[in-house]
Amino acid sequence: MPRIMAKAWGFGLAFIAAAMLALALRPDLRLAARAAWNDPRLLPAVADDARVHYEPEARVCAEAVAEIARRAIAQIESAHGRPFAQPPVIGVYASYENYASANAMGDSDIAAVTRAGAALLSPTLCGAERHRLESVLTHELSHVHLSGWRPLGAPRPPQWFTEGLAVMASNGGGAEGVGDDEAVQAIRDGYRVVLDGRRWIDFAGLGFEIEPPRDPTKNALTQRQRLAYRQAGLFVAWLRRRDDAAFLHLLRALEAGEAFEPSFEVAFGDDAQQLWRRFISDLSQSRRSDARD
Numbered sequence: 001m002p003r004i005m006a007k008a009w010g011f012g013l014a015f016i017a018a019a020m021l022a023l024a025l026r027p028d029l030r031l032a033a034r035a036a037w038n039d040p041r042l043l044p045a046v047a048d049d050a051r052v053h054y055e056p057e058a059r060v061c062a063e064a065v066a067e068i069a070r071r072a073i074a075q076i077e078s079a080h081g082r083p084f085a086q087p088p089v090i091g092v093y094a095s096y097e098n099y100a101s102a103n104a105m106g107d108s109d110i111a112a113v114t115r116a117g118a119a120l121l122s123p124t125l126c127g128a129e130r131h132r133l134e135s136v137l138t139h140e141l142s143h144v145h146l147s148g149w150r151p152l153g154a155p156r157p158p159q160w161f162t163e164g165l166a167v168m169a170s171n172g173g174g175a176e177g178v179g180d181d182e183a184v185q186a187i188r189d190g191y192r193v194v195l196d197g198r199r200w201i202d203f204a205g206l207g208f209e210i211e212p213p214r215d216p217t218k219n220a221l222t223q224r225q226r227l228a229y230r231q232a233g234l235f236v237a238w239l240r241r242r243d244d245a246a247f248l249h250l251l252r253a254l255e256a257g258e259a260f261e262p263s264f265e266v267a268f269g270d271d272a273q274q275l276w277r278r279f280i281s282d283l284s285q286s287r288r289s290d291a292r293d
């Protein structure tokens with residue numbers, strides 16, 4: 001082998017070895033590589049809706065998803081006050097294993113995940129949790145809408161806001177089983193979600209000022225997360241009712257890639273914590289007027 005070729009081979013092998021070492025040492029890179037390999041865009045699309053991709057065994061469910069997606073997309077465009085930046089991609093999985101690979105978390109227990117501009121749906125939404133399919137899909141499309149506009153690398157808004165927005169825009173998607181009244185009562189009783197600055201979902205989810213009591217008949221983690229999401233959704237809806245123009249101003253700023261906290265203050269003339277306290281005090285006042293009725 002000529003020397004120059006041997007050298008090129010050497011570099012090539014060194015590169016492959018370095019890539020393999022990086023994948024072995026960095027689980028996040030390994031998850032990202034598996035997700036790219038299982039990207040929903042690589043799957044076939046529903047005949048009359050190129051946005052909905054599916055694993056062949058999930059064809060019937062994917063056709064139902066395409067039907068629902070038309071309504072869900074219109075609902076999100078109306079709630080966010082703007083069309084999608086690009087047609088949203090939806091992935092319908094039949095295999096829990098492939099779904100876990102595609103969602104880049106290696107976790108098949110989550111009902112749906114938005115990743116790289118696509119809403120990925122767990123097989124459970126075509127099976128045991130079919131009743132949540134429409135609300136969860138609509139919720140995820142809110143995330144797809146916001147992330148589709150934001151420039152790459154723009155600062156992420158805090159999780160309480162993106163989840164609250166998705167719950168509000170989907171009329172309760174992601175917070176199924178926890179009603180508005182229950183969430184309001186929990187806020188009045190002091191079991192209040194903490195609006196901290198965390199940008200990423202972790203396994204503990206959103207926190208509470210005081211841990212809410214557990215209902216032994218329900219899955220504790222699911223119940224806790226849905227209560228947190230419902231409270232965040234109520235607050236986001238309250239912000240919107242309070243000043244619709246300010247709310248849309250904030251959304252447009254986030255879509256342009258601006259940071260959350262200063263954009264919030266410019267839009268509402270106050271910070272989120274102050275307005276959260278006002279929201280809570282409004283709730284206690286409405287209790288007093290309820291009591292008078």
Ligand SMILES: [Zn+2]
Nearest residue numbers: 139163166174
């Ligand atoms: Zn969400």
